Amino acid sequence: MPDERRAEILRTAARIALEEGLERITLRRVADELGVRPGLIGHYFPAADALVAEAFTDAATKERDTLLPADEEGLAPIDRLARFLVRLADGTYLDLSRLWLNARHLSRFKEGLRDAVGAQETVTRTALTALIEAGVAAGEFDTDDALGAALHILVTVDGLGSYANADADIRLDHPTLDDMAITTAERELGLDRGTLRARL
Structure with missing residues (x-):
């Protein structure tokens, strides 16, 4: 029961996140969502910062697991990469x-969150680098630096993510942005443009 309650608290905090x-995660807010007293949340998470860090980890892990699901590990690396990038590009x-x-x-101000961000x-x-290495081994990708290719892709994804808070009416809307992470991956991995979307 204590493990179930702790998991319920984390799920609720991750959803709020x-x-x-x-910043909306507080002991009181989570308690209100669950219909319990804040003291119960404090029993499992004496400091809100620890709850914030674990909620981030929980949310990021679950979302990553939907982007690179374990049940697709049997697919060819090029197909897994295509699905990963198209899922990211479609706005979901x-x-x-x-x-x-x-x-x-x-994370600039919260050490626990900084550690959690770094770990995630x-x-x-590591997962993307391993996927690229598998694609190289299978003859699907052409790069002698899997980590470098992964970094190019992830920095592009992060750069695009920096626009996530812009309202639709002021967000820059240009076709180049739609598939930028996909075209970056194709360039880095020696693939013809359009190859990854064509795999779906």
Whole structure:
């Protein structure tokens, strides 16, 4: 039961983080959402900063697991990469982009969150690098620097994510931005333009 309650608290805090922002996570807010006293939340998370860091980790992990799902590990690396990048490009993960933008900003002031952001960046970078290495080994990608290619792709994704908070009426709308991470990956991996979308 204590583990279930702790997981419920984390799920609630992660949902608040994705929908409203990490700064909206307080012991009182989570307690109100769950219909309990703040003291119960404080029993599991004595400091709100620890709850914020774990909520970010929970949300980022779950979102990454939907971007690179385990049940697709049997697919060819080029198909996994195509699905990963198209999912990111289609706008479904706007809340995730906002979460990362929010987390990076707040991590300047919160050491626990800074550690969590760094850990999640490492997990994502490692997973993407391994995917690229598998694609090279399968003869699908052409690069002698899988980590460098992964960094180009992830920095492009992060750069695009920096626009996540712009309202639709002021957001720059240009076709180049729509598939920028996809075209970056194709360039870095020696693929013809349009190859990744054509895999779907």
